[in-house]
Amino acid sequence: MVEPNDNIGNDTMADDGNPAYGFAENNNTMRKRSTDSIPIGLKIGSTRTVLVMPNYEGSLDIVRTLTCVAKYRDLFTGKLATKFGDEAAEEYADSVYFMFRAGLPQDDDSVKLAAQFIEYLVYKYNIPENSYVTLAHPAVENDRGRKNLKEIISGMSIGRAGRQAWSEAFCGAIPAFDGLDAIKKTFMSVNMGSTTLEMSVFRNGEPVHTVTLGTISGNIVDRKIRLGVQNETQGIVNIDLNTARKYKEEFANFIDYKPVYDSVHIHDKGQYGFKIEKSIMKPVEEYVNNVVEAIMENFFPQLAQDHYQTYKRVLSEPIILTGGMACIPGLKERIQQLLSDELEQKVTVISSDRPDLAPAIGAYRISEYTLQYRE
Ligand SMILES: Nc1ncnc2c1ncn2[C@@H]1O[C@H](COP(=O)(O)OP(=O)(O)OP(=O)(O)O)[C@@H](O)[C@H]1O
Ligand SMILES: [Mg+2]
Known part of the structure; x- marks a missing residue:
């Protein structure tokens, strides 16, 4: 039985440096490497899915694809057939369905589709069964979402060596720190995605306070x-x-x-x-102003009320930006400036080189660490 994990422990973390990575669009470079378990990082976002796994050269292969499915009638068999990912979006732009658009699947059909989508990735990119999989997922809003997430994870054909799930905002912060230091820290992460803005404070890997807004995306x-x-x-x-x-x-x-x-x-x-x-x-400037307003008005007041010490601490630590929108050049500097002005104190805002890939890379690091730690 797989538990979506809230904490993988407070032991000393391996510092795995900052591995170089390449991009793979097909499965040519991805084959079973050895009999050892392979660490896998998988981020399933509302729009984009990112898969990270090691290749023969000792660097990482990163695959990006759209999180979508299209149904069509197969002319030969007369049966309904399914296409996934970029291929589906290109051929069926009019009818393609993004199964995580509204966060985690809420109904049985979407759970089934999500499971099929993962199996499509397994097949297409040859992800070995003998792997340790960490899944970075969108914010879990309710019990139904949590239950569905568990069901999806326990149903995967990969991850025989183990599986766990962490929020995207947490995984995305990992590459901004050294190794897995994020797990021992108290910090704020802002995940700037295509459908939501997710603001969270984590303490030793556990979410202390989270606000998700669909109106800023x-x-x-x-x-x-x-x-x-x-x-x-x-x-x-x-x-x-x-x-x-x-x-x-x-x-x-x-x-x-x-x-x-x-x-x-x-x-x-x-x-x-x-x-x-x-x-x-x-529109991009409006977006940034809205992000800062949301942090100041929707996030900090409640955090300060419920966890005053944590609030103080968060302001003295770097605030992490993750998610695709954080890729815009100069955006983090702008947010740092606006937040510092609003708070009348200097705050630091940082992100990794590729905030869009960061959640999957962070998930990969968790898998890698867990495997090393076991040995
Ligand atoms: N280089 C870039 N410059 C500007 N915007 C970008 C860049 N790369 C991605 N984006 C934008 O970031 C958003 C996608 O971010 P991300 O992949 O983190 O979202 P997601 O995880 O699929 O969605 P969500 O977090 O809402 O579930 C899209 O709006 C996309 O256009
Ligand atoms: Mg996302």
């Missing part, structure tokens, strides 16, 4: 960018949400934003060139 920024481009081009250019997300990921930048030039073919007008001056950074 990467997806909302994308929607505003789409509307902005329409307005900035006097209604001539209509981009879809996927393009808006790509503009944000490629061009949003607090340090050095340059206007974006693009062109589309428009019926009657031919090729139409346009310039985007404000429509990317305005």
Whole structure:
């Protein structure tokens, strides 16, 4: 029986340094390596799933795919068939279903889909059964979600050597510290995802206070960018949400934003060139202001009321940013500045090099440590 774990103990942690990693889009580089158990880190986000495992060269393979499924009718068999991941999103953009969009699955069908999705990853990327799997998951809001998470984890065909689950906000903070130091510390982590903003304080690995908001998210920024481009081009250019997300990921930048030039073919007008001056950074700036407001108004007051000493401590330690939105250049400096101004004291805000991959890398480190510790 697998317990989604709240704590893996307070023993001395191995300092595993900062391994180099490569990206793998297929299973060519991923084969069973030896008879030893393989440590695996798996982050299943509402939008993106990230898988981390070691390769032959002694570095890490990292796979990113969309957390989605599409059902279609197979013309030969006449039966309903299923496609997952990027492939599903590309071929069935109109009907693709993101099974974790609203957090952890709440109904039996979504639990089944989530389990099938994991088995698809196991098959496609050849994840060995003889592995130790740590799953980084979205915030668990209620008992139903907790029960479903347990069911998904215990049903996996991988993780024969062991399995555990930790929140994404916690796993994402691990690479920002040395080794597994996060497990011995009290700190605040802000996970900036596509569907939610998750703010948590952890003490020795246990969540002390957590607030999750669906009103501040990467997806909302994308929607505003789409509307902005329409307005900035006097209604001539209509981009879809996927393009808006790509503009944000490629061009949003607090340090050095340059206007974006693009062109589309428009019926009657031919090729139409346009310039985007404000429509990317305005929503991103609003997002950052909303994040700071949420920390100041929705998070700190309750934390200070319930755990005053912890609140004081959190302000003297670095605050960690994780999740894809934290990749925007200059965003953490901006949040640090705004928070310091609001609090009238200097706070430090840090993140790892790749905050979007950090939860999966952190999960991988937990697996790796657990295996080493057992030996
Ligand atoms: N380089 C980047 N620059 C800007 N935004 C990025 C970048 N990479 C990812 N994002 C954005 O981050 C968000 C995805 O973050 P992440 O992968 O942490 O979310 P998730 O875990 O799938 O979702 P959630 O945490 O809501 O469950 C999306 O809005 C995406 O566009
Ligand atoms: Mg996430």
